[in-house]
Amino acid sequence: MSNTDDHLRNHGFILTSLGWVLSPAYDLNPSIDKDGLALNIDTDNNALDYDLAKSVGVFFRLTKEQMDSIITEVKAVVSTWKNEADKIGITKREQSIMAKAFNIL
Known part of the structure; x- marks a missing residue:
């Protein structure tokens, strides 16, 4: 999902009994006219790319299995966006645009 509001204050961590972990995603603003993110994933690249995201997962103490699980979960949730849009009355025309x-x- 494109998100052009991914500034540093929209990335969080939660302190658990096992240490710091990434917080769930929040404050996302989908954009139809952007192909990347506002912040880079690594030092040079802001592309919306799962492999790129996984390449920096070790910096967040994520295992390959955890990264794969997060990606699967995000895909599942994002894939329901049209149902959520229907629930709150967003028209099919507006959904098509987004x-x-x-x-x-």
Whole structure:
């Protein structure tokens, strides 16, 4: 999902009994006219790319299995966006306009 509001204050951590962990995603603003993120994933790249995201997962103490699980969970949740849009009364026309922002494949 494109998100152009991914500034540093929109990234959080939670202190658990096992240490700090990434917080769930929040304050996402889908954008239909952007192809990347506002912040880079690594030192040079802001692309919406799962492999790129996984390449920095070790910096967040994530195992390959945890990274794969997070990606699976995010894809599952984002794939329901049209149902959520229907529930809150967003028209099919508006959904069609926003569809590009929710491309997760």
